[in-house]
Amino acid sequence: MTEIIDDQVATNFYFDKNFNSQAVKLLPGEYYVTDKDMLLVTVLGSCVAACIRDCQSGIGGMNHFMLPEGGGDAGSPLNASARYGTYAMEILINQLLKLGARRSNLEAKVFGGGNVLDGLTVANVGQRNADFVLKFLQIEKIRVVAQDLVDVFPRKVYFFPKDNKVMVKKLRNVRNTTVSQREKDYKLRLHKVDSGGEVELFS
Amino acid sequence: MAKTILAVDDSASIRQMVAFTLKGAGYEVIQAVDGQDALDKANTHKVNLVLTDINMPRMDGLQLLELLRQLSHYKTIPILMLTTESGNEIKAKGRAAGATGWLVKPFDPKRLLEVIGKVIG
Numbered sequence: 001m002t003e004i005i006d007d008q009v010a011t012n013f014y015f016d017k018n019f020n021s022q023a024v025k026l027l028p029g030e031y032y033v034t035d036k037d038m039l040l041v042t043v044l045g046s047c048v049a050a051c052i053r054d055c056q057s058g059i060g061g062m063n064h065f066m067l068p069e070g071g072g073d074a075g076s077p078l079n080a081s082a083r084y085g086t087y088a089m090e091i092l093i094n095q096l097l098k099l100g101a102r103r104s105n106l107e108a109k110v111f112g113g114g115n116v117l118d119g120l121t122v123a124n125v126g127q128r129n130a131d132f133v134l135k136f137l138q139i140e141k142i143r144v145v146a147q148d149l150v151d152v153f154p155r156k157v158y159f160f161p162k163d164n165k166v167m168v169k170k171l172r173n174v175r176n177t178t179v180s181q182r183e184k185d186y187k188l189r190l191h192k193v194d195s196g197g198e199v200e201l202f203s
Numbered sequence: 204m205a206k207t208i209l210a211v212d213d214s215a216s217i218r219q220m221v222a223f224t225l226k227g228a229g230y231e232v233i234q235a236v237d238g239q240d241a242l243d244k245a246n247t248h249k250v251n252l253v254l255t256d257i258n259m260p261r262m263d264g265l266q267l268l269e270l271l272r273q274l275s276h277y278k279t280i281p282i283l284m285l286t287t288e289s290g291n292e293i294k295a296k297g298r299a300a301g302a303t304g305w306l307v308k309p310f311d312p313k314r315l316l317e318v319i320g321k322v323i324g
Contacts (some may be wrong), residue, residue, distance in 0.1 A: 087287065198307045202305070
């Protein structure tokens with residue numbers, strides 16, 4: 001059974017009083033791209049976020065994803081995990097290009113991949129996500145101009161695409177389980193993904 | 204003689220995965236990085252099938268499809284779209300422009316080979 005992965009455009013908009021800015025909060029599995037002066041915010045545990053922008057126009061976007069576990073030979077370029085990660089990154093890049101960004105102008109700042117989720121069957125899931133995003137960007141020849149990856153803390157990431165600024169707060173004292181629970185729920189949704197998208201032949 | 208497939212995608216990662224899949228099944232693969240590159244290569248190589256992304260710089264997959272269908276060799280050659288786009292409107296445009304089929308990413312290698320086998324025997 002094919003199940004389409006519900007990667008979605010983030011819709012949690014709010015006005016951030018601290019930064020006096022329109023903002024959107026990204027949850028696991030979401031992305032957002034903009035050519036406006038606004039703030040993109042997310043909280044990462046084991047997931048990674050790529051903040052990608054056109055260094056000329058300031059058009060920028062962010063995603064928030066993790067690789068599903070398993071899905072075939074981990075070393076194969078065709079394992080379901082790598083195919084899903086590539087898809088998550090391509091969705092973000094495609095939307096940036098649609099807004100007018102140029103592929104050759106893209107540069108990236110990448111965050112997350114903390115080894116903060118317990119109860120995982122794959123060790124170092126955060127490291128795996130971090131390794132994937134760096135390898136993907138290397139293959140795509142997109143410059144990585146900043147990174148804060150792995151470690152053991154969740155992170156809150158604030159991305160201001162117009163200003164080419166990212167602020168990262170390491171959450172050393174998390175008092176509730178919201179972040180890890182959201183990622184666990186997302187991870188369960190990803191477990192259902194082991195094949196591809198829909199196929200239609202016209203003739 | 205092995206059949207030749209022109210695989211078009213601006214993402215190097217996708218091109219690698221698609222080429223790995225197709226070569227593993229015995230196809231010859233020519234890769235192109237966008238629609239313009241694909242059109243140039245389509246003019247110099249008579250391929251048996253075109254597999255193309257849609258969102259690409261310089262020339263997108265739908266423009267490529269329209270231009271290929273105007274070339275005598277490509278009037279009846281299968282052209283499959285492999286894309287993140289799944290909306291009915293864009294799919295209808297592709298169909299009207301002469302696409303043979305539509306595969307939504309992320310692609311399943313086994314399913315991709317099944318579809319290709321079906322359209323080029």
